[in-house]
Amino acid sequence: xxxxxxxxxxxxxxxxxxxxxxxxxxxxxxxxxxxxxxxxxxxxxxxxxxxxxxxxxxxxxxxxxxxxxxxxxxxxxxxxxxxxxxxxxxxxxxxxxxxxxxxxxxxxxxxxxxxxxxxxxxxxxxxxxxxxxxxxxxxxxxxxxxxxxxxxxxxxxxxxxxxxxxxxxxxxxxxxxxxxxxxxxxxxxxxxxxxxxxxxxxxxxxxxxxxxxxxxxxxxxxxxxxxxxxxxxxxxxxxxxxxxxxxxxxxxxxxxxxxxxxxxxxxxxxxxxxxxxxxxxxxxxxxxxxxxxxxxxxxxxxxxxxxxxxxxxxxxxxxxxxxxxxxxxxxxxxxxxxxxxxx
Amino acid sequence: xxxxxxxxxxxxxxxxxxxxxxxxxxxxxxxxxxxxxxxxxxxxxxxxxxxxxxxxxxxxxxxxxxxxxxxxxxxxxxxxxxxxxxxxxxxxxxxxxxxxxxxxxxxxxxxxxxxxxxxxxxxxxxxxxxxxxxxxxxxxxxxxxxxxxxxxxxxxxxxxxxxxxxxxxxxxxxxxxxxxxxxxxxxxxxxxxxxxxxxxxxxxxxxxxxxxxxxxxxxxxxxxxxxxxxxxxxxxxxxxxxxxxxxxxxxxxxxxxxxxxxxxxxxxxxxxxxxxxxxxxxxxxxxxxxxxxxxxxxxxxxxxxxxxxxxxxxxxxxxxxxxxxxxxxxxxxxxxxxxxxxx
Ligand SMILES: CC(C)[C@H](C(=O)O)[C@@H](O)C(=O)O
Ligand SMILES: CC(C)[C@H](C(=O)O)[C@@H](O)C(=O)O
Numbered sequence: 001x002x003x004x005x006x007x008x009x010x011x012x013x014x015x016x017x018x019x020x021x022x023x024x025x026x027x028x029x030x031x032x033x034x035x036x037x038x039x040x041x042x043x044x045x046x047x048x049x050x051x052x053x054x055x056x057x058x059x060x061x062x063x064x065x066x067x068x069x070x071x072x073x074x075x076x077x078x079x080x081x082x083x084x085x086x087x088x089x090x091x092x093x094x095x096x097x098x099x100x101x102x103x104x105x106x107x108x109x110x111x112x113x114x115x116x117x118x119x120x121x122x123x124x125x126x127x128x129x130x131x132x133x134x135x136x137x138x139x140x141x142x143x144x145x146x147x148x149x150x151x152x153x154x155x156x157x158x159x160x161x162x163x164x165x166x167x168x169x170x171x172x173x174x175x176x177x178x179x180x181x182x183x184x185x186x187x188x189x190x191x192x193x194x195x196x197x198x199x200x201x202x203x204x205x206x207x208x209x210x211x212x213x214x215x216x217x218x219x220x221x222x223x224x225x226x227x228x229x230x231x232x233x234x235x236x237x238x239x240x241x242x243x244x245x246x247x248x249x250x251x252x253x254x255x256x257x258x259x260x261x262x263x264x265x266x267x268x269x270x271x272x273x274x275x276x277x278x279x280x281x282x283x284x285x286x287x288x289x290x291x292x293x294x295x296x297x298x299x300x301x302x303x304x305x306x307x308x309x310x311x312x313x314x315x316x317x318x319x320x321x322x323x324x325x326x327x328x329x330x331x332x333x334x335x336x337x338x339x340x341x342x343x
Numbered sequence: 344x345x346x347x348x349x350x351x352x353x354x355x356x357x358x359x360x361x362x363x364x365x366x367x368x369x370x371x372x373x374x375x376x377x378x379x380x381x382x383x384x385x386x387x388x389x390x391x392x393x394x395x396x397x398x399x400x401x402x403x404x405x406x407x408x409x410x411x412x413x414x415x416x417x418x419x420x421x422x423x424x425x426x427x428x429x430x431x432x433x434x435x436x437x438x439x440x441x442x443x444x445x446x447x448x449x450x451x452x453x454x455x456x457x458x459x460x461x462x463x464x465x466x467x468x469x470x471x472x473x474x475x476x477x478x479x480x481x482x483x484x485x486x487x488x489x490x491x492x493x494x495x496x497x498x499x500x501x502x503x504x505x506x507x508x509x510x511x512x513x514x515x516x517x518x519x520x521x522x523x524x525x526x527x528x529x530x531x532x533x534x535x536x537x538x539x540x541x542x543x544x545x546x547x548x549x550x551x552x553x554x555x556x557x558x559x560x561x562x563x564x565x566x567x568x569x570x571x572x573x574x575x576x577x578x579x580x581x582x583x584x585x586x587x588x589x590x591x592x593x594x595x596x597x598x599x600x601x602x603x604x605x606x607x608x609x610x611x612x613x614x615x616x617x618x619x620x621x622x623x624x625x626x627x628x629x630x631x632x633x634x635x636x637x638x639x640x641x642x643x644x645x646x647x648x649x650x651x652x653x654x655x656x657x658x659x660x661x662x663x664x665x666x667x668x669x670x671x672x673x674x675x676x677x678x679x680x681x682x683x684x685x686x
Binding site: 074076077106108131132133143144145147182183188189190212216217241249 | 476
């Protein structure tokens with residue numbers, strides 16, 4: 001566990017209560033200090049010892065991290081653990097389900113039918129440039145990197161996910177949509193080309209390609225069309241927050257950062273330091289991230305129990321949401337409502 | 344005029360009818376062949392002679408261009424005139440108003456209050472890499488470039504626009520929102536820093552900064568907050584299509600590409616070759632682009648007349664839209680409805 005910064009600790013506490021209630025198997029929990037607080041205290045967002053613990057773990061549950069005033073010398077934020085973990089552990093698939101839960105009012109004029117997964121490439125793209133931009137006071141550049149190996153594995157991941165997931169788009173057609181900017185950027189044309197090569201190995205799944213601008217419009221106008229979306233790192237960052245906006249806000253959105261040997265699970269929202277410690281933060285993203293962690297450990301039934309309880313609590317009105325994504329009922333009573341719905 | 348590809352010619356015809364009806368001053372119209380069709384016929388999306396005509400013009404009205412099967416050797420689409428014009432004529436500001444018009448059903452649960460402008464930096468950012476990506480069959484890279492000079496001028500443009508535009512956000516506060524990814528990318532931190540320096544020269548206008556992922560969510564959850572948004576080239580591309588999705592689709596969205604000496608105006612949608620010549624394309628984006636062109640020429644009253652007529656036709660129901668953004672009433676009868684509303 002990485003409790004994280006800001007609202008992180010209270011969210012992880014909440015999620016652990018729920019985990020404890022569903023786990024009918026022993027779990028050894030180990031705390032690792034990491035994030036912006038750790039960076040401020042120790043000059044590093046994650047110590048080598050901490051990283052070793054995470055490497056040993058079957059999976060990691062992570063709260064949000066980052067504090068806006070903790071910065072590196074190049075001005076970018078410090079303690080944004082994502083880079084260290086995602087690249088350090090080669091967690092190449094950032095899996096972000098976008099699901100409109102019952103009882104949640106979408107900003108769109110739809111009551112259901114939003115149920116897709118964004119598979120965000122997590123180790124290259126524009127993020128390959130994180131901390132590596134170059135320049136001076138007149139100009140700065142960053143680099144967008146696409147490798148064949150990186151594309152192949154993320155495309156395979158997306159098709160495998162599409163063949164296994166339980167949700168389906170409105171038209172019942174299993175599909176993987178590649179989102180790129182192949183008309184303008186050579187790297188993105190390369191991304192699309194490799195995607196289409198990999199697609200040939202999955203003849204039962206429809207493969208389609210969309211430019212990122214068209215995709216942004218389509219996620220607003222026709223979200224029911226989508227099943228699995230696979231895309232570049234920063235595009236996935238943008239589109240998943242857009243998608244989050246259509247399903248009640250990113251406060252409700254969990255994610256998994258998954259590689260061949262390691263994985264961590266977290267909500268996609270930030271650490272919201274201004275509301276930390278006030279019992280106002282919405283723990284549902286963190287709780288749903290815990291369900292994804294359980295799926296990953298092969299404990300799908302336990303994961304399903306958590307998702308079912310969250311749905312029941314929202315449907316029954318025992319959890320109420322503010323328009324800004326915080327919970328009207330408070331962090332602790334929201335957790336209690338989920339626990340009650342677990343039965 | 345550049346009539347363009349696909350539905351371009353019929354849209355430009357429609358817009359010229361409207362222009363003719365409002366112009367109480369002489370206009371000399373000159374046709375320039377350009378786009379994917381020109382590329383296929385002549386090996387270049389725009390001849391030197393064509394560029395010279397555009398340089399001489401007071402402004403250019405452009406239809407959409409591009410045909411998916413016309414490609415360059417690097418795989419990217421050919422005849423996408425944007426690069427040639429935007430960089431060749433140093434049209435650094437891509438101005439994209441996002442306005443929910445009366446009678447248009449937003450995909451969001453709102454009936455009004457969406458009225459902001461995206462100012463997309465139009466000459467650098469990731470598009471600086473257009474056609475310049477490098478690599479081989481194993482990896483490809485593109486470069487995101489931010490220059491101080493580029494940032495300064497686009498920031499000044501945004502603040503000047505905010506001080507002059509007639510719309511205002513719901514809270515009545517004039518603001519410019521800088522959208523970046525300053526927490527991860529040095530170039531984007533630089534963009535933000537220069538923006539904040541420029542902001543000091545405009546003490547009467549609120550300056551705020553948002554990460555692009557948060558901005559994507561906010562355009563869905565709280566569009567009424569925004570006034571003028573200034574952002575990097577590709578971010579602006581993505582966010583303007585997202586915004587278009589919230590105001591009835593990009594078929595309704597005009598744009599201006601404006602520099603210190605030249606400018607062209609176009610709808611933000613594509614050339615939709617599959618529906619070309621069928622009287623199905625929506626001409627309103629092109630017609631509203633013509634209104635922006637008139638504003639730019641100092642003929643604001645004529646621009647306002649066009650916008651007023653489009654609003655009246657939509658409000659009165661004489662123009663009806665399909666959910667996919669095409670017009671239920673046909674291209675020609677939509678044009679006639681706007682002409683009728685001009686009185
Ligand atoms: C905090 C930030 C660096 C991070 C990212 O951009 O990846 C976050 O937005 C996310 O989506 O996980
Ligand atoms: C056609 C394409 C190259 C262009 C762009 O990405 O700039 C278009 O999407 C636009 O927004 O004007």
